[in-house]
Amino acid sequence: MFNYEEAFSRNIGWVTRDEQQILRNTRVAIGGLGGVGGDHAIVLSRLGIGKFNISDLDDYDVANFNRQAGANMNTLGRPKAEVMEETIRGINPEADIKNFDQGITDENLEEFLTDVDIYVDSLDIFALEMRRKVFRRCYEKGIPTITAAPMGMGTAFLVFMPGKMTFDEYFAIVDTPANASEEEKANIFNDNIIRFVVGVSPSIQQRHYIVDSTSINFFKKKVPSTCMGISLAAGTLCTNVLKLILKRGDVIYAPHGLHFDAYRNKLIKTWRPWGNKNPVQLYMFWRFKQIIKDNT
Structure with missing residues (x-):
């Protein structure tokens, strides 16, 4: 028989019994259950989070096998949201799960965020x-x-806190004019993806060891990823979820960020006042465009 206290008893020591009950009654919304999202869902489930709003509209395919927690021959072709709901319930049968299996839309966004304590972006x-x-x-x-x-x-991570710097202020995403041509729309989209990458990862440490730059093609929506990066992302993000929920421990929030690279044995804390409008960020935007310009 499942018993919540026993199932998550090995958390005690790092959290108190009262804190474990707080986690049990916390609702986390996870947008996307593929690479990082699947790992986030599993780690947060094992932490003892008891309530989830989850969302994904894709099915598993073979190209997911190198990095996605739910991807294997038994789940091939199955909806990611369905598989991850089963996985969460397998860890905690008492979990309260609201499954938005058609993805997040303009129509369901308000419902997706109802009663949510923290949003995990994946x-x-x-x-x-x-x-x-x-x-x-x-x-x-x-x-x-x-x-x-x-x-x-x-992995590189960012936290956005209520009343502090916003996502839009930090990333400085450019809106597409209504009268833009298809080529202009494509170029703006490509540049905005670069803005997101250099915003999340201001130091772009990963650029030092990529061995095949042709694997990066934003126009074809193609970027490489590793399971190691995803596992590190889950550990980093879920630790900060714990700190935010339990209101203990320092939390680094935008325009401050953190990037740990296991390959380079480096931990870099970043500070980018004005976000992507910072002169350093403007240079990194230009530099990253130079790196990938022959492959887009």
Whole structure:
């Protein structure tokens, strides 16, 4: 028979019994259940989080096998949201799960964020407009938000706190004019993805050891990823979820960030006043464009 206290008893010592009950009654929204999202869901479940709003609209395919927690021959072709709901319930049968298996939309965004204590961002890197809408609504509702991106064999993370610097202020995403041509739209989209990458990862440590730059093609929505980066992202993000929920421990929030790269044995804390409008960021934007310009 399942017993919550016994199932998560090995957490005690790092959290108190009272704190474990706080985690049990916390609702976390996770946008996206693929690479990092699947790992986030599993780690938070094992932490004892008892309530989830989860969302994904994709099915597993073979190309997911190198990095996604739920991807294997037994789940091939199955919806990610369905598999991850089963996984969470397998860890905690008492979990309260609201499954938005058609993805986050304009129509269900309000419901997706109802009664949510913290939002974990793991949307696809190319779902930039919906990501902006989710972060904007979280800010309006006073919901802390956190994103941790797998960058090569490391991770970079950012937290956005209510009343502090917003996602839009930090990333300085450029809106597409209504009368833009298809080519202009494509170029703006490409540049905005670069803004997101250099915003999350201001030091771009992963650029030092990529061995095939042709694997990066934003126009074709193609970027490389490793399971090591995803596991590091989950550990970093979920630790900060714990600190935010339990209100203990220092939390680094935008325009401050952190990037740990296991391959380079480096930990870098970043501070970018004005976000992507910072002169250092403007240079990194230009530099990263130079790196990938022959592959887009």
